Amino acid sequence: MAVKSxxxxxAVVLGATCLLCSAxxxxxxxxxxxxxxxxxxxxxxxxxxxxxxxxxxxxxVADGNYYKATDGDEVVGYAILSNVVGFGGNLxxxxxxxxxxxxxxxxVLSHSETPGLGAKCNTDSKxxxxxxxxxxxxxxxxxxxxxxDVDAITASTITSRAYxxxxxxxxxxxxxxxxxxxxDALTVMPGEDxxxxxxxxxxxx
Amino acid sequence: xxxxxxxxxxxxxxxxxxxxxxGMCPTLATTTSAINGxxxxxxxxxxxxxxxxxxxxxxxxVPDKVHIPVYIxxxxxxxxxxxxxxxxxxxxxxxxxxxxxxxxxxNCIVLGRAEAFANxxxxxxxxxxxxxxxxxxxxxxxxxxxxxxxxxxxxxxxWNFIGGHDGMLAFVMAPGAFLCLGYLMVxxxxxxxxx
Numbered sequence: 319m320a321v322k323s324x325x326x327x328x329a330v331v332l333g334a335t336c337l338l339c340s341a342x343x344x345x346x347x348x349x350x351x352x353x354x355x356x357x358x359x360x361x362x363x364x365x366x367x368x369x370x371x372x373x374x375x376x377x378x379v380a381d382g383n384y385y386k387a388t389d390g391d392e393v394v395g396y397a398i399l400s401n402v403v404g405f406g407g408n409l410x411x412x413x414x415x416x417x418x419x420x421x422x423x424x425x426v427l428s429h430s431e432t433p434g435l436g437a438k439c440n441t442d443s444k445x446x447x448x449x450x451x452x453x454x455x456x457x458x459x460x461x462x463x464x465x466x467d468v469d470a471i472t473a474s475t476i477t478s479r480a481y482x483x484x485x486x487x488x489x490x491x492x493x494x495x496x497x498x499x500x501x502d503a504l505t506v507m508p509g510e511d512x513x514x515x516x517x518x519x520x521x522x523x
Numbered sequence: 524x525x526x527x528x529x530x531x532x533x534x535x536x537x538x539x540x541x542x543x544x545x546g547m548c549p550t551l552a553t554t555t556s557a558i559n560g561x562x563x564x565x566x567x568x569x570x571x572x573x574x575x576x577x578x579x580x581x582x583x584x585v586p587d588k589v590h591i592p593v594y595i596x597x598x599x600x601x602x603x604x605x606x607x608x609x610x611x612x613x614x615x616x617x618x619x620x621x622x623x624x625x626x627x628x629x630n631c632i633v634l635g636r637a638e639a640f641a642n643x644x645x646x647x648x649x650x651x652x653x654x655x656x657x658x659x660x661x662x663x664x665x666x667x668x669x670x671x672x673x674x675x676x677x678x679x680x681x682w683n684f685i686g687g688h689d690g691m692l693a694f695v696m697a698p699g700a701f702l703c704l705g706y707l708m709v710x711x712x713x714x715x716x717x718x
Contacts, residue, residue, distance in 0.1 A: 323588035331585055335593050339600040346607050353611035361614065428618070433555035433695055473692060 362412075365425040366397040369414025382491050393417055396495060398488040399427070404480040406430040409439075411481070413488035419496070421452040424485060436477030445471050445478070449485065459486050526651045533655020539632045540663035540704075541711040546632040550664060551700040553623050557680045560668025562616050563623060564661025568654070569605055570627050574598045575641040575653035582642035594637045599628045632660060663707075670703050671695060 321327055366376050366385050373387035373394045384398040395416040402409050407430035414422040426440040439445060448469060452459075460466025461478050470478035539545045546567070553563040577597050585593050606624045609617040617624075627633065636656055641649040672678055675694030677685035693699045 321584055321586045323586040327586045328589045332589050332592060332596075335581070335596050339596050342600055343603055343607075346604050350607040350611040354607070357611060357614040430622075433559075435692060435695070 361427070365412040365427055366414075368425045369397050369412050369423040370395040371416070371422060382495060384491060384495070395422055396492055398491045400484040400488040400491070402480045402484040402487065404429060404431050405436045405474070405476040406432055409477070409480050409484060411484045411488070413485055415488065415492045417496075419454065419489070419492065421449055421454070421485060421489070424449040424481075431474070431477050436471070436474040438471050438474065439477050439481050442471055445469065445481075452485070454489055459489070526648065529648060529651040530655035530658065533652060533657070534659040534662065535715065537656060538659040538663060538711070539656055540660060540667070541708050542715070543632075543635075545635055546630045546660065549623050549626055549630060550667065551697065551704065553620065554664055554668035554671055554700060555695050556672040556676065556678075557665055557669040559619055560664035560666075561661065562620055564657070564664040566605060566609070566620065566624060567627055567630060567632065567660050568657030570598065570601045571633055571636060571657040571660075572650055572653035573601045574633055575636055575649040576646050577601070578637045579641040579644055579646050579649035585642075590642070591634075594634060595628070598633050598637070602627045632656060667700075667703055667707060670707065671699055674703070675699055 321331070363376075366387065370376075370387050371394050373389045375389075376385045376387045376397065378385050382398070384396050386396055387394050395414050398413045398415060400411045400413055402411075409429045409431065410427040412425045412427055414424070416422050424446070429437065429440060431437045431439060457467035458465070459468065459482060461468045461470040461475060461482055463470060463475055464479070466482070468478065468482050533539075537543060540547075540550055549563055549567070554560040574594075574597055578594055581593065581597065582590075602625060605627075606617075606621075609620075609624065636649075636652060640652045644652070669679060671694045672680075673690075675690045675692060675696075677683060677690035691699070694703065
């Protein structure tokens with residue numbers, strides 16, 4: 319090495335390197351801040367579009383952590399954010415509920431489930447399609463193993479239970495919205511079905 | 524040494540995965556599918572080339588006793604840069620690999636090449652070395668990911684050929700990673716000895 323390792327040299331070189339690197343990173347952060355936010359916003363918007371029928375405007379309600387989608391004056395549905403703990407970590411869903419209390423569709427925002435097993439909750443069409451038009455007043459919201467009507471992903475019961483729980487939580491939020499609105503047209507689903515499911519979601523095997 | 528030989532050395536003779544056995548953590552963790560392996564390889568390649576170049580340029584001015592901290596700062600900067608760029612422009616890829624990107628900082632391939640090669644050679648040679656080793660890593664990870672995907676999920680590069688059935692799930696999980704890596708290593712070294 320050409321430069322001697324005395325205190326001044328070491329401090330100057332290390333200091334200068336850190337200063338230069340932080341300057342580069344600061345610049346990169348400033349440049350990528352807008353695209354990163356745009357990407358996150360686009361992802362949320364795409365998820366809302368997936369889980370709800372056609373709408374013209376979606377307004378975020380921070381109080382209940384949901385989006386209220388309207389087409390003109392008519393409310394077409396609610397896109398509700400729902401976070402639960404899955405098998406590998408947080409499982410975050412967007413659940414679309416139409417004003418009659420039926421699940422329109424669901425979409426995974428983020429998950430950390432096992433690749434090839436639980437991660438299929440985001441790709442397995444058999445599992446995903448059963449949430450389209452899921453009516454909690456007709457079908458029981460629990461996996462078949464727990465006596466419900468939700469077909470679990472093969473070898474991923476815990477993930478499937480967590481997913482089911484996330485949908486149940488979203489429906490709870492919806493019932494809260496419906497109750498607040500005091501609208502008779504909004505049906506409130508029976509409570510006992512979900513009470514048993516909540517236990518199932520916490521279960522570990 | 525010619526530049527071309529530097530690149531092919533990294534691919535075969537100094538292959539980081541099958542010969543040097545470096546960077547095993549991302550190798551085992553990210554190769555659940557061919558696409559994931561390929562993306563992780565390319566991400567490492569990006570960091571490796573840039574850090575090799577920067578370190579070979581900086582090396583003469585760095586006092587010996589602080590060379591490791593300086594190299595780590597340089598490498599961490601490139602990794603963070605990559606993380607920001609991926610988050611901004613390839614959010615889907617970032618979602619799959621996001622967790623493993625910061626780990627590139629402590630990937631021993633990157634620091635290993637800085638120590639063993641870049642601080643003794645010129646910028647251009649170091650870039651070639653980074654490119655070679657990076658390509659070697661990328662190819663190994665893609666092959667490993669492909670084998671595990673075929674066995675474990677019955678698909679190749681996301682294209683399913685067993686009609687929606689499950690593959691041998693063990694190969695997607697950690698035990699399958701070790702098994703596949705072991706067998707591929709045997710095959711690779713047998714092929715290497717013959718030539």
